[in-house]
Every structure is written in structure tokens, then in C-alpha cells.
Amino acid sequence: MPPTRCWRFPRTVPLPETTRNNILRYKTKVDKILQAALEQKQYHHAAYDGLEDFVERFGARPSGSDELEDSIDFMKKKAEDDGFRVHTEEVMVPRWVRGEETLMMLSPRQKSMSILGLGTTIGTQQYPGGVLKAEAVVCDSFDEMEKLGEAKIKGKIMVFNAPFGDPMDEPMKRYGASYKYRTSGADRAAQYGAVAVLVRSRTDYSLYTPHGGSQYYGNSTQIPAAAITAEDARIIARHYKKGKTVTLMLKMSAANLPMRKSRNVIIDYGPSDSTELVMLSAHIDSWDVGEGAMDNGGGVFVNYHAVKLLKELGLMPRRTIRVVFWTAEEEGYFGGKEYVKMHEFDISKMQIAIENDLGTFRPVGLRAKGSDEAACFVKHTASLLGAINATGASDSPSLSETHLLHDKGVPAAAIDVDQSRYFWYHHTEADTMDALDPHELDLCVATMAASAFVFADVPDRVPR
Ligand SMILES: [Zn+2]
The missing domain is CATH 3.40.630.10 (Zn peptidases)
Incomplete structure (x- = not known):
């Protein structure tokens, strides 16, 4: 035949x-x-x-x-x-339990921001009063983080404002191409001395909704990791790119049982x-x-x-x-x-x-x-x-x-x-x-x- x-x-x-x-x-x-x-x-x-x-x-x-x-x-x-x-x-x-979590932008203006801690993340319990206060640094990609280098990242909160894949692709492909910022952002940023990671939510459409999901620690120091809304990621990024100092206050009581x-x-x-x-x-x-x-x-x-x-x-x-x-x-x-x-x-x-x-x-x-x-x-x-x-x-x-x-x-x-x-x-x-x-x-x-x-x-x- x-x-x-x-x-x-x-x-x-x-x-x-x-x-x-x-x-x-x-x-x-x-x-x-x-x-x-x-x-x-x-x-x-x-x-x-x-x-x-x-x-x-x-x-x-x-x-x-x-x-x-x-x-x-x-x-x-x-x-x-x-x-x-x-x-x-x-x-x-x-x-893994989420516990309570809050994020506040303290400067250049005050704004409360909605977050979702990522699955398996640790909290901020090790800081005085359980509160981590630090300056933000914004990167759109791992490449940008590498170029910026440890000197400009150490002691800061890394905000990954990565796009949701290529808009010409179907949603699942866009997700597949960009979820690494959520799953391994904390591990990668910790290698440059970041003290926490905030990841722009993986979505093609947002009405101020944070999107959680899994993240995995590797061999680097474990640091708190959370998703923020696409809107807040862009707000932080705009201030940062204009050269303003963005200070964030993060409180998370997540724990792994x-x-x-x-x-x-x-x-x-x-x-x-x-x-x-x-x-x-x-x-x-x-x-x-x-x-x-x-x-x-x-x-x-x-x-x-x-x-x-x-x-x-x-x-x-x-x-x-x-x-x-x-x-x-x-x-x-x-x-x-x-x-x-x-x-x-x-x-x-x-x-x-x-x-x-x-x-x-x-x-x-x-x-x-x-x-x-x-x-x-x-x-x-x-x-x-x-x-x-x-x-x-x-x-x-x-x-x-x-x-x-x-x-x-x-x-x-x-x-x-x-x-x-x-x-x-x-x-x-x-x-x-x-x-x-x-x-x-x-x-x-x-x-x-x-x-x-x-x-x-x-x-x-x-x-x-
Ligand atoms: Zn599923």
C-alpha cells in the first residue's frame, strides 16, 4: 500500500x-x-x-x-x-504556605502594591521586624542583569520587568519563552547579590492582577521572590529609568513546612x-x-x-x-x-x-x-x-x-x-x-x- x-x-x-x-x-x-x-x-x-x-x-x-x-x-x-x-x-x-505579604513603594512616592509570593519562596522574617527595606534595580532580561553587574545590584531588590514573550506568538508560547524570570529569577539575581526579587506577572492582559506560580532555588543564597502586577512593574520601571531612586518595603511571612x-x-x-x-x-x-x-x-x-x-x-x-x-x-x-x-x-x-x-x-x-x-x-x-x-x-x-x-x-x-x-x-x-x-x-x-x-x-x- x-x-x-x-x-x-x-x-x-x-x-x-x-x-x-x-x-x-x-x-x-x-x-x-x-x-x-x-x-x-x-x-x-x-x-x-x-x-x-x-x-x-x-x-x-x-x-x-x-x-x-x-x-x-x-x-x-x-x-x-x-x-x-x-x-x-x-x-x-x-x-508551602504563603502567610501575610505586603509591598509598599516608599519613594519617589508612596504606593501600596499588590503581590503574590512565588511557591517555595522564603519570607522576610530574617530582617528586623520582618521587614525588608531596600532600593530597587530594574532589568528587562537576564542579559541586562549581567551587563549591570554585581556592583549595581548588591543589596538591592531586583525587579524583572521582562515582556511576556513575543506578542506575535500564541499565549502558551509567550509563557514558555518567558516564565524563566518567575521560576529562576530569584536564584539568578541572588548570584549578583540581590536581596529579593519581584517579577512582572506572566500575562498578556492585566487589570491589576498579580499572577503567582512556582519558583525554584538553586545553589545561590535563598532570597524572597514574589510576583507583582504588570502595571506596578511598569510604574517602578518608569521611575527607575528616569533616574529616580525607588525604595521598596517588602514584608512576607511565607514558610516551607x-x-x-x-x-x-x-x-x-x-x-x-x-x-x-x-x-x-x-x-x-x-x-x-x-x-x-x-x-x-x-x-x-x-x-x-x-x-x-x-x-x-x-x-x-x-x-x-x-x-x-x-x-x-x-x-x-x-x-x-x-x-x-x-x-x-x-x-x-x-x-x-x-x-x-x-x-x-x-x-x-x-x-x-x-x-x-x-x-x-x-x-x-x-x-x-x-x-x-x-x-x-x-x-x-x-x-x-x-x-x-x-x-x-x-x-x-x-x-x-x-x-x-x-x-x-x-x-x-x-x-x-x-x-x-x-x-x-x-x-x-x-x-x-x-x-x-x-x-x-x-x-x-x-x-x-
Ligand atoms: Zn495547570
């Missing part, structure tokens, strides 16, 4: 015609799944309503918190009650004798601000309702669909790393892992990471989603836990969505139910259910 052609970056790659035809044969079944998800009354806004109940019960679910553990128990029980095979697996997770036990939730749907898996991935933990509705409660509920829909439609796939709710993703993939350590056999037999952590907005198709042949496989699967206008296929810049599986050779994919609003809410107090739309969640359920079924049932293996 001659190979069929498939477009990728930007060259054509072969996929056997039998494989392509085997995928395309699912059109009728896919349409049936999409129609059920969107037109049957009992599924109307079901994922949104379930998520709303969930976030109202538990709110934010940071790693190491009772709220996270209670939310894990809740989802496990829900899956048991719905008749799924479900179990949890233990993971040790970090426990001992690790504690948490769990990944693992739900299986499929024939009990199948060893091959299709994984649907989302994380159940969130940051301590907002309610973790978009990041990533939406992913949890969409994936759950997708597999529930297949079960209720009586569609039993050839392979097992494994839905995993990861714990402690935000602090650095603690749940995912433990899974990779414990599941070598499953991973070797995994057909594909599908991530759902780009925000549960209007789906536009699927993303792929893996060999050209695997990407082509994903593209043909996405081509079946014409009824909901979600036939797009592109490369994945961000895959959360599935990147760990991808590193072990598993083909990876992600539900792709309209990302335009993602970084309005990401890691902020604004990540509540208001960020999401019930119909868009229904469309995400339809997309995940249909794609998961095709990957789990098609006779062919996704090429590694």
Missing part, C-alpha cells in the same frame, strides 16, 4: 493507508458521541455543574492542604458511586484484561489563590465526564481509558513523577497520553508531541471532529504531566482550545467559575470523549 501523506512542520510524513482508513472509519461513532454530549438533556452543562459543586465545596486546593486531600476523597467516591474501577496511589508532596502524604486518583474504564492504556491527564491540585476552577478543575471534570459519557453510551473500547487526577502538579509534577517511577510496565504499553491543562475553553482540535507518524495519527483523529469545528492539529508547546510520559517514549497529545483568555486568569485570584463557560465545557467533554474512544479502540498502535 502506498503511504498517505500528512502535513507537519512543514513537511509531509507517511502514515500507512490502512491506519489512516482505520481511524477515519470512526466518523459515525464520533458523530454519535459528539451528538450525545451536546444534545442529550442529561449531559447539558453536566461538567460545569459538577465543577461548580466541587469548587464551592473545596475552593483552592494547594499541595499539602486538607482541602486538596478532601477533594481527592470526594472524586474517588464519586467515581466509585458511578461504578468505575478506581484507586489512589500515595505521593509525598511539598507544603514538612512534606506530607497525598495521592493520585486513578480511574480505569475498559476491558479488565486489556494491558494497553489511553491516559486522560489533568491535575486536581491548584494554587492557593482563586479556586482552581480553570487550572485545572475544568480539566478534571471534563476528563471525568468524557469517560462517564462513554460508559453511559455503552461504548466499551478495545483498550483501557485511564483517567488520572494528579496531585501537586503546581509545585513541580510531584504526582506525575511518582507515577512514572512506579508504572514502567503501563508506560511501555501506553497507546497515548492526552493532556487537558490548557484551560477548558472552546476546543479547536488536538495538539501532538511525538514522532511525525504519531503527530499524523493525532491529526487524522482530530479530522473526525468536524461537527464541532475542532479539526485543528498542531504541535504542543506545553503538556504538563504528559511531558514526563513523553520523555519515556509515550506519544502525547492535548486537547487544544482557544487560549486567548487563559493568561487572564492563570494562577490568580480570578481563577473562579466566572472564568469558564458551561457550553465550552460541554464541547471539551465531547472532544475528549470522542478522541479518547478513537485512540482506545482503533486496531492500530500510535507509532512511537
Whole structure:
């Protein structure tokens, strides 16, 4: 058989015609799944309503918190009650607490500024009265910091006013290109003698909202690290560039407490004798601000309702669909790393892992990471989603836990969505139910259910 052609970056790659035809044969079944998800009354806004109940019960679910553990128990029980095979697996997770935090600009004029300490940051407890008062120095990049040198940085608070990537790129790519200022800004600035770091929030749009997130210390002295709003970063930068002395007063009582036990939730749907898996991935933990509705409660509920829909439609796939709710993703993939350590056999037999952590907005198709042949496989699967206008296929810049599986050779994919609003809410107090739309969640359920079924049932293996 001659190979069929498939477009990728930007060259054509072969996929056997039998494989392509085997995928395309699912059109009728896919349409049936999409129609059920969107037109049957009992599924109307079901994922949104379930998520709303969930976030109202538990709110934010940071790693190491009772709220996270209670939310894990809740989802496990829900899956048991719905008749799924479900179990949890233990993971040790970090426990960082924010405490109180304030920032005040003292000169050239007084202004109170909103901040969010970054995950794992230390506080300012070591300074007299727990208050750090110092002059600010502003850099737009690590290169600029290097040019400025230690003499001009030592003893000062480094403000990274770095742009949010290249405005011509899509939001996730802009984030990928610029989150290093948040994750390693403190470690880098400490090498030049900075006493604290303030990072301009990673966002393309701000209504004075600070965006938190993880940061990691390396070998340098540990210094306090916090995010400030894009607006305040520019205010400080404008004063500084005009040659004015900007003095800041920072107070943070953050602390790192001992690790504690948490769990990944693992739900299986499929024939009990199948060893091959299709994984649907989302994380159940969130940051301590907002309610973790978009990041990533939406992913949890969409994936759950997708597999529930297949079960209720009586569609039993050839392979097992494994839905995993990861714990402690935000602090650095603690749940995912433990899974990779414990599941070598499953991973070797995994057909594909599908991530759902780009925000549960209007789906536009699927993303792929893996060999050209695997990407082509994903593209043909996405081509079946014409009824909901979600036939797009592109490369994945961000895959959360599935990147760990991808590193072990598993083909990876992600539900792709309209990302335009993602970084309005990401890691902020604004990540509540208001960020999401019930119909868009229904469309995400339809997309995940249909794609998961095709990957789990098609006779062919996704090429590694
Ligand atoms: Zn997330």
C-alpha cells in the first residue's frame, strides 16, 4: 500500500493507508458521541455543574492542604458511586504556605502594591521586624542583569520587568519563552547579590492582577521572590529609568513546612484484561489563590465526564481509558513523577497520553508531541471532529504531566482550545467559575470523549 501523506512542520510524513482508513472509519461513532454530549438533556452543562459543586465545596486546593486531600476523597467516591474501577496511589508532596505579604513603594512616592509570593519562596522574617527595606534595580532580561553587574545590584531588590514573550506568538508560547524570570529569577539575581526579587506577572492582559506560580532555588543564597502586577512593574520601571531612586518595603511571612502524604486518583474504564492504556491527564491540585476552577478543575471534570459519557453510551473500547487526577502538579509534577517511577510496565504499553491543562475553553482540535507518524495519527483523529469545528492539529508547546510520559517514549497529545483568555486568569485570584463557560465545557467533554474512544479502540498502535 502506498503511504498517505500528512502535513507537519512543514513537511509531509507517511502514515500507512490502512491506519489512516482505520481511524477515519470512526466518523459515525464520533458523530454519535459528539451528538450525545451536546444534545442529550442529561449531559447539558453536566461538567460545569459538577465543577461548580466541587469548587464551592473545596475552593483552592494547594499541595499539602486538607482541602486538596478532601477533594481527592470526594472524586474517588464519586467515581466509585458511578461504578468505575478506581484507586489512589500515595505521593509525598511539598507544603508551602504563603502567610501575610505586603509591598509598599516608599519613594519617589508612596504606593501600596499588590503581590503574590512565588511557591517555595522564603519570607522576610530574617530582617528586623520582618521587614525588608531596600532600593530597587530594574532589568528587562537576564542579559541586562549581567551587563549591570554585581556592583549595581548588591543589596538591592531586583525587579524583572521582562515582556511576556513575543506578542506575535500564541499565549502558551509567550509563557514558555518567558516564565524563566518567575521560576529562576530569584536564584539568578541572588548570584549578583540581590536581596529579593519581584517579577512582572506572566500575562498578556492585566487589570491589576498579580499572577503567582512556582519558583525554584538553586545553589545561590535563598532570597524572597514574589510576583507583582504588570502595571506596578511598569510604574517602578518608569521611575527607575528616569533616574529616580525607588525604595521598596517588602514584608512576607511565607514558610516551607514538612512534606506530607497525598495521592493520585486513578480511574480505569475498559476491558479488565486489556494491558494497553489511553491516559486522560489533568491535575486536581491548584494554587492557593482563586479556586482552581480553570487550572485545572475544568480539566478534571471534563476528563471525568468524557469517560462517564462513554460508559453511559455503552461504548466499551478495545483498550483501557485511564483517567488520572494528579496531585501537586503546581509545585513541580510531584504526582506525575511518582507515577512514572512506579508504572514502567503501563508506560511501555501506553497507546497515548492526552493532556487537558490548557484551560477548558472552546476546543479547536488536538495538539501532538511525538514522532511525525504519531503527530499524523493525532491529526487524522482530530479530522473526525468536524461537527464541532475542532479539526485543528498542531504541535504542543506545553503538556504538563504528559511531558514526563513523553520523555519515556509515550506519544502525547492535548486537547487544544482557544487560549486567548487563559493568561487572564492563570494562577490568580480570578481563577473562579466566572472564568469558564458551561457550553465550552460541554464541547471539551465531547472532544475528549470522542478522541479518547478513537485512540482506545482503533486496531492500530500510535507509532512511537
Ligand atoms: Zn495547570
